[in-house]
Amino acid sequence: MTTLGTASAEPGEIDTGRLEVGETRDGSPFGLPVAVINGAKPGKTLYLQAASDGDELNGVGVIKRVVPRLDPAELSGTILIVGIVNYHAFQVAEHRNPIDDTKMNRAYPGSENGTSSERIAATTFEAATRADLILDLHQGSTSRMIDEVRVRCGKRHRLYEDCLELAKAFDCGYVLDQKGPDGQLARAAPDEGIPTVDPELGGCIGWDETSVRKGVEGVFNVLTHYGFLEGTVDLNRQTRxxxxxxxxxxxxxxxxxxxxxxxxxxxxxxxxxxxxxxxxxxxxxxxxxxxxxxxxxxxxxxxxxxxxxxxxxxxxxx
Incomplete structure (x- = not known):
């Protein structure tokens, strides 16, 4: 049995639920939408999340299409998904968490007794660090941007080559290889020994069909390259x-x-x-x-x- 929040799945099963992270201003509990896809065969664990910035919706569009296509009977290993990280910002279509005016992807690894964003970061970081690989789906906010993947750990990090391989497997064609700011998931998780990248899927208001499709292909490329699904993936050269x-x-x-x-x-x-x-x-x-x-x-x-x-x-x- 694999559990994330209220989602629980035996091998060969899929389940969805909520990961409780606090209360809203009227005292009601709220939770992030989560899914567990538990493969019929043992294998690695992939953690996937989207919308840590509340107006970056292409990643949500990717998850919306990826999950229905996954058959646990054909999967080796486990996929843990948080579909919407920045709950408060997503509700009002804003970039930053309006409760504490914080950019969520500057709050990792978070604090369980901290601000709203720090608490959400701590809860999702705990889930993410159960995995062997992490994909943190982003986009270039609402500006226009190419589809690319960001390697944020820095060239001297012990997992640098592993993060480069993950970016190459995702295969957007473009990679930004530049050490990121403190507080990014793709900075914090490699320190815990987990290769992590930020696919930055274009930039738009709402979501963009081309970028969402590229993200779906990228997730399935990663699942195939790392043995979650049968098959092989060519590691194409990336412009960096x-x-x-x-x-x-x-x-x-x-x-x-x-x-x-x-x-x-x-x-x-x-x-x-x-x-x-x-x-x-x-x-x-x-x-x-x-x-x-x-x-x-x-x-x-x-x-x-x-x-x-x-x-x-x-x-x-x-």
Whole structure:
């Protein structure tokens, strides 16, 4: 019997339930939606979670499609799933937990006696660290971004190569290989000996069909590569950015991008132009380094200094 919250499954079974993590403002208990898929045969354990940022819904779309396709009779090992991590933010379609104004993916490993976000992080971290592998499904918030996987443990970490292999198995085609901020699950879990990556599945409002489909393929790639499902997966070469440069608007106005997402850009090549509402040019911004246009804002209007785009730099492949 494998249990997560109120979900319990014997070998060859699947069950869903709730993982209680606290109470709402009216004193009612609330729980995160969870699932246990317990394979008929023994094997590894995969932990999968989504929506630790409440407006990043592509991961929820992935889980919604993955679970109905899984047959425990054909599975070796166990999959533990938390379908929505940031409960309070998800309810109001916001990025941060509105109870404590915290970005959930800066709260790991959490504290069982801490703030709302720290308590949720501690509960989900306890579940995650029961696993052999962790996929923390994200997206580039509501901005526009390529589909990529982030390796956040840092190149000197003892599990660095294992995290790279997991990213390669997921196979988005692009990897951001850059040590992440403290408090990220993909930083904290490798310290516990568990390879972990952040698949960043595009960026949109709601969910994007192409990115959700890419995420579903990625999860099944991982399940096959690590022996949960029968078969083989080719480990394709990934385009890797080892750095990240962000660009803001030097003036207020309307932004016109000069390059598309995923396109290579060269040093001093034009990235975007800022104009007045009448099309009069106010500024052009060029790339500081060679790289790949990785992410852009969604709306054209900007104030001085407001974020416009990001370029992945120090690009290679592996």
């Amino acid at each position: 950015a080892n750095g990240f440069e962000q660009y803001g608007a030097p003036n207020g106005g309307l932004v016109t991008m000069k390059r598309d997402l995923g396109e290579q850009v060269a040093h001093d090549e034009e990235l975007f132009e800022v104009t007045t509402p009448f099309g009069e040019s106010k500024a052009t911004v060029t790339a500081d380094s060679d790289g790949i246009l990785w992410r852009t804002r969604r709306l054209p209007q900007v104030a001085t200094g407001e974020y416009v785009c990001s370029v992945g730099t120090d690009v290679d492949s592996f």
